[in-house]
Amino acid sequence: MEDQRVAVVTGASRGIGRAIALALGATGHAVVVGYASNDAAAEEVVNEITAAGGRAVAARADVAEEGDVAAMFDTAVAAYGGVDVVVNSAGRTALAPIAELELDVLDAVHRTNIRGSFVVAREAARRVRSGGAIVLLSTSVVGLRFPRYGAYAASKGAVEAMTLILAREMRGRDITVNAVAPGPTATELFFEGKDEATVEQLAKQPPMERLGTPADIAAVVAFLTGPGGRWVNGQVLRANGGII
Template structure:
């Protein structure tokens, strides 16, 4: 059962509608399921794996909601616009946008291939800007945009220089957009997870590294996608609507 009340219906009695990028895997996929359980119709944005996206849709339906998959490169304006077009034509509008799509590259600053840096920033910075731009134009009053940063921004971990720099840009953009939407009754916040048990997190890490990172929070475990999805669900719900222009570090207590 949802931990907070389902969102009120949108104008005309339609269900509330969410666009979730990166919705086929990890935190994004769990967010799709969580919002569907809260009564949202969800547009599941995915980069390339149709099978995973359709599995996320099945999760949403099993949770009692409605969802459709749409393939989109978040850095391409026309493809992102198509995500929002689908939300409007299929479900009547857009009330919540959760931008969970992202890219990770780990290497010391002195060793990182600049082509990898460009690819990272294309997804994490340009992609966030493109999604935020569409959200700023289309989200209805009472709605919300949630972007994703990382708690690593404040931890200054070696090998995370490029990734942290990209997420620092996300935080800056998020804070500014929250202020630019004054008078629209639309909230804009960033969630900054700590170490979370997703495929992206485990990629390139040995067991010792994973154990060390899991031991960092006072709660002494990795976060789960469900932990983070609960934070997102709160932020886009009426209960979270007074939270605006913030970075929420959902990390189990890491300083």
Template sequence: MSEVAIVTGGSRGIGRTVALTLAARGAAVVVGYAGQADRAAEVVNEITAAGGRAVAAGGDVGDENVVAALFDLAEGEFGGVDTVVNSAGIMKLTPIADLDLDDLDRMHRTNIRGAFVVAREAARRLRDGGSFVMLSTSVVGLQFPSYGGYVASKGAVEALTLILARELRGRNITVNTVAPGPTATDFFFEGKDQAEIDRMAKQPPLERLGTPEDMAAVIAFLTSPEGHWVNGQVVRANGGII
């Protein structure tokens, strides 16, 4: 029985690279996306051109019916679900004093409600022996100014991970969160000038930004048989920033 994976936020950035990485190891992949159907189609085409199996499905991860349909698609096309990676997320950076509450609500719908909806469906429908990975941010521990609203949403993701891992006792399912540091994606570069990017790249002892490939390698390990003993953890993949 071959692996079947769902990757939300799979049309760009870390999610895109995760989808390609899991497909390269033989998984059939459902590429979830919010509003970029063309980019999701590119990911599917790249996977299928290499001999893999993939389909794309769009929609809001905060909508429980959309997420249920995503799992229905995986089961209908490929026979079940073994791996779920929830990479969908949005970020608005501003000091807490200036944060528009509408922006806060939008972040929380995707980053908290969306994470919870995907986690709930994964808990119900992952096959025994499967794995679930969510994405947080190392800023939960680093506390950079202007990240308050975003970190509030990702702190909730980390707490949810720790509880879900314990609730799935007896099913041999692992639940972990990967918390990237500064990573070279469009998501990261948005709104930053070159001086800020250079400064952040120098923060890790390894003196560079992370890459989507760095993060995908960590996620691939956590969802592999070799990584199955890691459970209920938050992995801060940030090159050593403290």
């Protein structure tokens, strides 16, 4: 299948990344399921894609390590011949007031979210074929400014900046670069550390009065990386149900 498009998705063993990998597999992409540590969860995603008639392989990688990321892209080339789509969904969060956040926690968040996004984006810029697409994951909290999200929002603000610059650096190569910024989305990462009242409050904020789902975000990514999204470039899409 030499004409099949090939997608590399990081953070694809759970949550939004998993939904993105499944969505791209369902739209005909061969998928490299990038993941940090959970072998079994990654293999489950691979098995789900292949059971539906798609092609997929897992690749373990720390997104902040350039050798790991290069090897993940090498896996895509060896298995499927190249890379057309890259989605960096790997991320880390930490909730605390800025006055109380430990700096080692700040460093860990920024290592994954800023350095990791940069390493993946850099490799994508070097490897993605003409006609391809690069999507980085941000967060609507950059605009919503929720208290306790200072470290996380700061890291994702950096992701948005590099997205907009990389889109312009890809001039002449027919490669789109965009960011998707989910609002509150029902994932394990979102529910962690939140009581029922907090979850209910956040779910009521969008006019649609519910949390987003990983499938909601995956559908936006599938659009941006598909034929219908070719004229969307250098943008940050706030996929949050209208929350303000």
